[in-house]
Amino acid sequence: MKYTFKGGYHPPDGKEFSEKKSIEKMPLPKIVAIHLHQHIGAPSKAIVAIGDEVKVGQPLSEAGGFVSIPVHASISGKVKAIAKITDAGGSKSNAVIIESDEKDEMFEGVGVKVDYSNFSADEIKKKIAAAGVAGMGGARFPTHVKLSPPANKKIDYIILNGVECEPYLTADDRLMQESPDTIIEGLKLMMKTVDAPNGIIGIEKNKPDSIKVMRDKTSAIDNVSVIELEVKYPQGGEKQLIYAAIKKEVPSGGLPMDVGVVVSNVGTASAVYDAVALNKPFYERVVSVTGESINDPKNVLARIGTPSSELIEFAGGVKEDVYKILNGGPMMGAAMYEMNAPVHKGTSGILCLSKENAKVYTEQPCISCGKCVTVCPLNLLPTDIQLNVQHGKYEEAEKLGLMDCMKCGTCAYVCPSKRNLVHYFSIGQAKINEMKRDAK
């Protein structure tokens, strides 16, 4: 049986730069900037003041609501400022700036093994929330919220996303090979919280080493299976992964839990384990620092808040021909205005692309070739939606499924006229959201 979805496209994946590079620990940064709002939901509220001494893993803020999580100090030192800092997406928001004392002292209890075998579902969820765990695949949705479905939604499956279909990125691939046990333990913990009878780990076929490791490690576990997915972007999209794994369509406008599923990234599972078993908050993550325009591509374990420029330097610095630097993968990542933007909880990669590869094209008129329609994994009409947005017909675009679009970029990738489809979808979605807010 082939595990995949309808539509999609496989761009050259550029994994060769870093797939064989073991995860290296970054040297401690001298200074970090930790944004208070680095997840979907309400911003967290600072609980430290300028001048405070903080230690690694110490909470810097408290959740600003249920759909919110705290952030934690990623180095030990002194809070130098709480100021508006440009994030990787280009917008400014409050961040706690910590200057290192270079001691790397742990906060009380952080990293201490805990016997969690008797933890109740609620206790596990509380731990996850307190540790500030959010989806590490990019969307950064607070994990404890995902694990709190309403009582009438029965969860049958936890699906771990080890697809990593974004070209270039290899962070999840490496993590699966280097710490499979924590991922699997994390999966079990998540299954426990929602009482899910089954666990599935989905990995794209182009990661045979990861598949092998995960298969070996799960062979003795009855209710956890590893599936090999066809190599196609965006196989790692939540809806595509669910469809591939259990052949169910998440309803338009709905959530995975509507078909009895919670999807989580493999990295997130590992963070869940750290939070529960090691009492270790989410203050570091694996990042692929790669691309054709970096000298020595690497996978690194970086502290949250480290300036991207330090990761780039650690990977040998950029080459002459660097043109774009991205936070995330080439299909959905954000182009950065400055190299200093700090690593956040969703930073799966820092990608340095050359002009040759990341060329910005001038749009040509749509020739109705239908390529975008063929590849759209959600079966939308990208060209029609785009033209409607361009002409200000937002309602018309919405009827055609504008709000379903996940901005995966597959349509724009294949378009021979190089239409900036996703750009218009962003504008359109923002506009519709604005209109909905105004209507309220």
Add this chain to the structure above:
Amino acid sequence: MDKMLIVSANPHIRSKASVTKIMHMVNLSLIPALFMSYYYFGFKAIFLTLVSVVTAVVTEAGIQKFRKVAVTVSDGSAILTGILLAFNVPPYIPWWIVMLGSFFAIAIAKQAFGGLGFNIFNPALVGRAFMLASWPVEMTSNKFWASPVASFGAKTGPTMDAISSATPLNLVKTALKADPTQETVKIISDAGVSYWDLFVGNVSGCIGETSFLALLIGVIFLMILGYVNWRVPVFYIGSVYLFTWAMGYDPTFHILAGGLALGAFYMATDMVTSPISNKGNIIFAIGLAFFTVAIRIWGGYPEGVSYSILLMNTVVPLINKFTVPKKFGYVKPVKS
């Protein structure tokens, strides 16, 4: 670092596909058909094609210069219109008619609509319709059709009065009108034409339309590259076969004769003027077959391919509207 970084929307990488590449590949794929037209009709075929292509390119460049917009003739689409227009005329038509037709196709059917991507009709077919309306004699009279040159290289080209002859479609239509009980195979074989001749193009007809074989080679090349939606030609030709068979006509003759191959492979598959979804394309193709057969059997003209394509071009927006694909995870709206 003082280097300027570029910021733009995702995706940050793009495929190598481009409109220019598509158009040039389509042009390239027409070489076998052009070669066959030279083989059967002599140098005149090449000459008319050249006249048409040059006129199309010059017209497009001129208009774009005049409108002060970017000149895009290098994208190959004007060349394509030029070739297709020439492929739709009889071999012995005066060259200036082709020139005017090509001018009309680009100026009116393409540029007046706003250029590539905005035209509703296939420009080459509009050019043909214009020539047919303005010079009906030159476009249809037997005088301007020619039987193929007997053998390649033996002559430089037939003289006009020597070998003028009716197209097989015309021949059969006239004969059947006189006596509907006749067998189509018999009618054409009496005129010295076999199915094989129809297949390779060894018959009288428009410059580029006669060789089913050469056009088939071209379109298969394009299908492999993914530039042609196979559903259009397959459903178009398939339905013509079915309809003519159901009505008691010779289906093999009807798919091999006339401009069906050229129309189904190259005109109906024009991306700009055909529907966008697969379902839409199938409906489009079946509609084309219906009108083609209707015109061939009941209409005033022996051939109906180009008019049915123009006709169906007008309903493409409608087809698109009714064939919006069902989105992933579609939920029926609850009636309130």
